[in-house]
Amino acid sequence: xSTTVPAGFRAAGVTAGLxxxxxxxxxxVVNDGPDHHAAVVLTSNRVQAAPVVWTxxxxxxxxxxxxxxxxxxxxxxxGPEGFADTHRTAEHVAQVLGVSAGDVAVxxxxxxxxxxxxxxxxxxVDAAAAALSADGGDDAAxxxxxxxxxxxxxxxxxxxxxxxxxxKGAGMLAPALATMLVVVTTDAVTSPEVLxxxxxxxxxxxFDRVDSDGCQxxxxxxxxxxxxxxxxSVDPDxxxxxxxxxxxxxxxxxxxxxxxxxxxxxxxVRGAASEDDGLEVARSVARNNLFKCAVFGEDPxxxxxxxxxxxxxxxxxxxxxxxxxxxVQVCRAGGVGEDRSAVSLAGREVSVVVDLxxxxxxxxxxxxxxxxxxxxxxSAYST
Amino acid sequence: xSTTVPAGFRAAGVTAGLxxxxxxxxxxVVNDGPDHHAAVVLTSNRVQAAPVVWTxxxxxxxxxxxxxxxxxxxxxxxGPEGFADTHRTAEHVAQVLGVSAGDVAVxxxxxxxxxxxxxxxxxxVDAAAAALSADGGDDAAxxxxxxxxxxxxxxxxxxxxxxxxxxKGAGMLAPALATMLVVVTTDAVTSPEVLxxxxxxxxxxxFDRVDSDGCQxxxxxxxxxxxxxxxxSVDPDxxxxxxxxxxxxxxxxxxxxxxxxxxxxxxxVRGAASEDDGLEVARSVARNNLFKCAVFGEDPxxxxxxxxxxxxxxxxxxxxxxxxxxxVQVCRAGGVGEDRSAVSLAGREVSVVVDLxxxxxxxxxxxxxxxxxxxxxxSAYST
Numbered sequence: 048x049s050t051t052v053p054a055g056f057r058a059a060g061v062t063a064g065l066x067x068x069x070x071x072x073x074x075x076v077v078n079d080g081p082d083h084h085a086a087v088v089l090t091s092n093r094v095q096a097a098p099v100v101w102t103x104x105x106x107x108x109x110x111x112x113x114x115x116x117x118x119x120x121x122x123x124x125x126g127p128e129g130f131a132d133t134h135r136t137a138e139h140v141a142q143v144l145g146v147s148a149g150d151v152a153v154x155x156x157x158x159x160x161x162x163x164x165x166x167x168x169x170x171x172v173d174a175a176a177a178a179l180s181a182d183g184g185d186d187a188a189x190x191x192x193x194x195x196x197x198x199x200x201x202x203x204x205x206x207x208x209x210x211x212x213x214x215k216g217a218g219m220l221a222p223a224l225a226t227m228l229v230v231v232t233t234d235a236v237t238s239p240e241v242l243x244x245x246x247x248x249x250x251x252x253x254f255d256r257v258d259s260d261g262c263q264x265x266x267x268x269x270x271x272x273x274x275x276x277x278x279x280s281v282d283p284d285x286x287x288x289x290x291x292x293x294x295x296x297x298x299x300x301x302x303x304x305x306x307x308x309x310x311x312x313x314x315x316v317r318g319a320a321s322e323d324d325g326l327e328v329a330r331s332v333a334r335n336n337l338f339k340c341a342v343f344g345e346d347p348x349x350x351x352x353x354x355x356x357x358x359x360x361x362x363x364x365x366x367x368x369x370x371x372x373x374x375v376q377v378c379r380a381g382g383v384g385e386d387r388s389a390v391s392l393a394g395r396e397v398s399v400v401v402d403l404x405x406x407x408x409x410x411x412x413x414x415x416x417x418x419x420x421x422x423x424x425x426s427a428y429s430t
Numbered sequence: 431x432s433t434t435v436p437a438g439f440r441a442a443g444v445t446a447g448l449x450x451x452x453x454x455x456x457x458x459v460v461n462d463g464p465d466h467h468a469a470v471v472l473t474s475n476r477v478q479a480a481p482v483v484w485t486x487x488x489x490x491x492x493x494x495x496x497x498x499x500x501x502x503x504x505x506x507x508x509g510p511e512g513f514a515d516t517h518r519t520a521e522h523v524a525q526v527l528g529v530s531a532g533d534v535a536v537x538x539x540x541x542x543x544x545x546x547x548x549x550x551x552x553x554x555v556d557a558a559a560a561a562l563s564a565d566g567g568d569d570a571a572x573x574x575x576x577x578x579x580x581x582x583x584x585x586x587x588x589x590x591x592x593x594x595x596x597x598k599g600a601g602m603l604a605p606a607l608a609t610m611l612v613v614v615t616t617d618a619v620t621s622p623e624v625l626x627x628x629x630x631x632x633x634x635x636x637f638d639r640v641d642s643d644g645c646q647x648x649x650x651x652x653x654x655x656x657x658x659x660x661x662x663s664v665d666p667d668x669x670x671x672x673x674x675x676x677x678x679x680x681x682x683x684x685x686x687x688x689x690x691x692x693x694x695x696x697x698x699v700r701g702a703a704s705e706d707d708g709l710e711v712a713r714s715v716a717r718n719n720l721f722k723c724a725v726f727g728e729d730p731x732x733x734x735x736x737x738x739x740x741x742x743x744x745x746x747x748x749x750x751x752x753x754x755x756x757x758v759q760v761c762r763a764g765g766v767g768e769d770r771s772a773v774s775l776a777g778r779e780v781s782v783v784v785d786l787x788x789x790x791x792x793x794x795x796x797x798x799x800x801x802x803x804x805x806x807x808x809s810a811y812s813t
Contacts, residue, residue: 350542
């Protein structure tokens with residue numbers, strides 16, 4: 048039930064006709080309180096979709112009563128008219144639910160550079176409002192899918208309170224954030240400030256470390272809402288950990304369903320002089336197309352890992368680098384290690400460990416292989 | 431005849447047995463003088479192959495008498511033993527030609543992380559030395575090919591002097607440099623300092639603006655040698671322009687033969703506040719896998735161009751960006767422009783123009799589309 052597992056939330060997902068496929072495409076999640084605290088992390092892309100600009104304004108006072116999400120169109124690069132469409136959507140949701148438009152967040156996903164069909168969208172809002180229920184979370188999660196093959200939900204259960212979440216995202220997955228829409232809810236009693244800190248810490252080590260294809264979106268939104276309906280006041284660290292748990296599960300699900308992927312690759316950098324160094328090295332490997340093609344071909348071509356490491360500014364000496372693939376140390380001290388033929392890449396999960404021997408920090412970034420199907424899906428994109 | 435068009439040079443290309451395919455794999459180019467000036471630009475990757483480390487030392491005095499090049503193995507990430515192999519190769523060339531090993535540059539290309547078969551390589555050096563001739567440039571150009579489908583040569587003819595060059599490179603093409611081995615020769619009378627300045631200026635606006643797949647190699651080398659055999663003293667600017675002409679032709683040939691590519695894409699950024707801004711934006715678009723897949727599918731998905739521009743730190747306002755594809759202005763002022771269906775991407779050459787409206791600078795970067803064949807070739811790489 049994802050976002051409706053925590054008490055105080057209702058949700059719905061309906062078919063409004065935005066997608067040519069006829070699949071569900073409009074979702075609404077409502078926070079019935081008593082609290083209406085919220086926090087958000089938005090794309091750092093400077094080209095931002097209208098709903099991102101709108102939602103930033105909505106969150107300025109830390110209150111959200113409802114969020115409306117649509118697939119079937121990103122409403123990005125649509126100019127002032129596109130922003131007016133987002134505004135009108137929020138006004139319509141507010142009217143139907145009896146709340147203020149300034150407390151309605153909006154998320155859109157799909158093709159960039161096309162206006163949304165507003166009649167269909169507003170009709171979808173009416174239908175979703177009518178269908179709202181305390182077990183509507185799964186329907187909402189389905190309605191935000193684009194090229195996702197499965198809906199993504201997660202829950203963290205604690206003593207008397209819970210965190211639930213849903214996510215969509217299968218392409219344009221890169222820091223920061225990964226390209227996605229995510230709604231996380233909790234019935235914990237907390238404050239907007241604690242909520243904001245918890246969300247930033249949770250996304251930093253989860254969604255920001257997913258890098259499927261190095262491409263950053265115009266529409267990324269991770270929204271966290273707290274109803275306080277459990278009546279349980281929680282310790283900020285416990286809240287952060289529960290939110291992080293849900294975000295980590297959703298992030299892992301994004302990688303597991305990335306467009307065309309045949310392998311999920313965990314790139315762990317050890318012995319980094321700093322967390323930033325580890326992250327830079329891990330991302331460089333995660334974005335190396337040649338390495339990603341090699342994994343698709345199940346070829347343990349560790350030379351491509353070293354070539355990617357060598358493009359970074361991290362602290363390391365080339366002749367001290369170690370690389371293991373699926374626990375076989377194929378590169379030792381910058382040179383040839385165990386025979387690469389000992390590495391099997393037949394399974395879905397692949398582990399690459401790079402040891403920089405320059406410090407004590409460790410970072411893991413998740414990515415996918417680069418496949419025929421990735422090229423195929425993205426050369427014929429339509430939502 | 432490429433490198434042997436200028437007077438004072440001999441070259442050869444032979445089959446030494448390094449490639450499983452049985453194609454030519456060892457080349458030697460000799461500068462018979464009277465001058466032996468040379469300049470080099472090497473990969474900026476911090477993981478550098480043994481021949482790169484060696485050649486940097488050789489060039490420290492600005493003199494090169496001969497260069498030996500092999501395909502069939504990169505001799506990268508091979509440790510001290512790999513460096514000893516490069517040293518031994520240079521010593522062998524020196525002995526056969528009667529020159530000093532410290533004046534013999536070495537270049538290698540092929541798989542990373544494997545030792546070279548030295549018996550075969552040294553036998554190839556003997557054979558190449560025996561085959562050296564003043565019209566051997568084409569044979570040498572053929573012997574350095576890896577996944578190249580055609581050999582790449584270029585010539586610039588001036589009044590009484592010439593510049594000639596050969597290049598190999600089809601994958602791992604990215605700044606700086608593109609991934610390649612290039613040898614350029616001239617019979618102009620000049621100095622090592624002028625030669626060095628000419629080469630740096632020429633590569634900066636040619637090879638450094640080729641970005642096929644964002645992946646940087648461990649073995650990049652662009653070597654320029656001057657024999658002075660024409661007896662013509664040249665103006666430094668004229669020399670730079672002639673070297674730039676040869677480098678531009680070779681760089682364009684690299685893009686035209688990039689692994690699996692179906693389209694050559696020129697990304698021009700206009701109205702940039704600085705050259706660096708223009709370059710950052712052009713490279714960001716050139717490295718966007720989603721955009722590159724769209725071009726493969728002949729889909730003028732300009733939203734992916736804007737999403738790539740938005741990840742940069744260049745000076746621009748998102749609502750002033752214009753984008754044209756093949757002369758159709760699909761994005762105007764950050765929003766929808768002419769109908770994208772008016773864009774035809776059926777031809778091999780694609781032009782993308784991004785106008786930042788932030789200044790007077792203009793930069794063009796060349797890239798390719800991302801195709802099934804790119805994935806296929808690089809998931810089953812072997813030289």
